[in-house]
Structure formats: structure tokens, C-alpha cells
Amino acid sequence: MTNNCHILLIEDEENLAKALVFNLEEEGYRVTWAREGRQGLELFDAQTVDLVILDLMLPYIDGFQVAEKIRTISTRIPLLMLTAKTGAEDRIRGLESGADDYLTKPFHLKELLLRIRGMLKRKGWYRQDDQSKAGIKIGKCRVDFADLTVRSGNRTFRLTQQEGELLRYFVEHEGRIISRRELLENVWHLTAEIDTRTVDNFIARLRKYFEPHPSRPIYFISVRSAGYLFDPQNRGARE
Ligand code: CA
Numbered sequence: 001m002t003n004n005c006h007i008l009l010i011e012d013e014e015n016l017a018k019a020l021v022f023n024l025e026e027e028g029y030r031v032t033w034a035r036e037g038r039q040g041l042e043l044f045d046a047q048t049v050d051l052v053i054l055d056l057m058l059p060y061i062d063g064f065q066v067a068e069k070i071r072t073i074s075t076r077i078p079l080l081m082l083t084a085k086t087g088a089e090d091r092i093r094g095l096e097s098g099a100d101d102y103l104t105k106p107f108h109l110k111e112l113l114l115r116i117r118g119m120l121k122r123k124g125w126y127r128q129d130d131q132s133k134a135g136i137k138i139g140k141c142r143v144d145f146a147d148l149t150v151r152s153g154n155r156t157f158r159l160t161q162q163e164g165e166l167l168r169y170f171v172e173h174e175g176r177i178i179s180r181r182e183l184l185e186n187v188w189h190l191t192a193e194i195d196t197r198t199v200d201n202f203i204a205r206l207r208k209y210f211e212p213h214p215s216r217p218i219y220f221i222s223v224r225s226a227g228y229l230f231d232p233q234n235r236g237a238r239e
Pocket of ligand 1: 011012013055056057058
């Protein structure tokens with residue numbers, strides 16, 4: 001199978017990196033390997049990349065800094081972080097620095113391949129988005145799903161791919177209570193690993209973007225012990 005997708009792998013562990021390059025190429029991906037963060041950023045800048053796999057613990061500059069730099073260049077590039085640590089703080093910091101998803105080492109190759117496939121599929125899915133469903137209004141913000149642009153007054157910014165997919169899921173299930181587990185399964189495609197903090201962290205991001213008062217949400221509403229409810233028309237409460 002050839003799929004012509006180009007993956008940038010930033011990983012300093014040579015044995016792991018070589019095994020990943022071999023297996024990804026077997027899957028039909030084109031892979032560029034960088035041994036450390038600065039080289040990774042140079043390659044990212046110089047080449048057209050479809051997805052980045054980024055190790056957290058790297059010499060010179062760590063994965064957090066690399067992720068932040070990458071996000072200043074592209075908000076849409078799918079970014080998968082590899083972390084050796086099991087601490088939730090690293091994963092949350094990873095997501096905050098711009099990663100869309102993470103895998104904790106050691107991971108199964110099959111899981112990595114499934115994640116990559118999912119991330120690339122969602123990336124393509126935005127491109128084919130049908131125009132009638134392309135825009136949506138949340139409060140004073142207008143979201144264009146075609147390029148994940150958000151316009152609010154004269155401010156314009158872009159959502160990351162993962163933020164966009166989460167928002168899209170809410171839009172498609174407007175007015176229905178959605179559990180964290182459902183979000184993990186359908187937005188992150190995680191079934192085995194139930195870490196609801198990932199979901200909460202992304203909800204916090206959306207609230208920061210769209211809510212007039214993020215600590216008193218009116219669009220992304222928490223429903224105690226049930227999950228979240230998206231109400232873009234804000235029928236429940238008024239500013
Ligand atoms: Ca490392």
C-alpha cells in the first residue's frame with residue numbers, strides 16, 4: 001500500500017527510531033527522521049510534512065518546546081507526542097503545548113499505526129468538508145471548518161486539528177449530553193485508555209476561545225457526572 005503521506009519522526013533513541021522508520025515505511029509512509037528537536041524543526045520548515053511524531057525527552061530542546069514552535073508555524077499539522085513518563089502532568093503539558101494526541105512508551109506498534117491512520121484521515125476529512133456545513137456561529141465567533149479559522153470581531157485565529165474535531169463532534173451532537181468516554185472513543189479513538197483529563201483539557205481550550213467567561217461556561221456546559229452539553233445558541237442562559 002502506498003499512501004504518499006510524509007511523516008516527520010523526531011526521536012533520539014536510535015533503535016526505536018529505526019524500528020519505527022522501518023515499520024512506517026512498510027505501511028507505505030514516507031518517513032524523515034530527525035535525531036533531535038532543532039534538526040526536527042529545520043526539517044519541518046524545509047519540507048512538506050503531513051504528520052509529526054515527536055518524542056518528549058529530547059536533547060537540547062525538549063518535545064514541549066518543539067511542539068510549541070511547530071504550532072507557531074502550523075496549527076493544523078497532526079502532532080502525536082511520545083512520552084516515556086506515565087505522569088498525567090506531562091501528557092497535559094504536551095496537549096497544552098499543541099500535541100493532538102500522545103502515546104506512552106512502551107506502546108504497541110499497532111496502536112501507533114491506528115492513531116496515525118486516524119489522525120491522517122481526519123486531516124483529509126476537513127479538506128473534503130461540504131460547504132453547507134462548513135460554517136457555524138458560537139456566540140460572537142464564527143468558525144469555518146474548511147480551514148479551522150475562527151473570527152471574533154476583528155480577531156482571527158486557527159484551531160488545531162484536534163480542537164476542530166472535538167468542536168465538530170459537539171456541533172454534530174448539539175443539544176445532547178455527551179460523556180467524556182464517548183468523546184474519547186469518537187474524537188480521540190481511544191477505547192482501552194480512559195483518561196478523561198485529556199477531554200477536560202481540550203474543553204478548557206474551547207471555553208477559552210469561545211466563552212465570554214470561561215469559568216462560567218454557557219456554550220460548553222458541564223453536566224454533573226454525565227459529561228458535556230453543547231448549546232451554541234445559549235438557550236439556557238443569557239449573558
Ligand atoms: Ca527520548
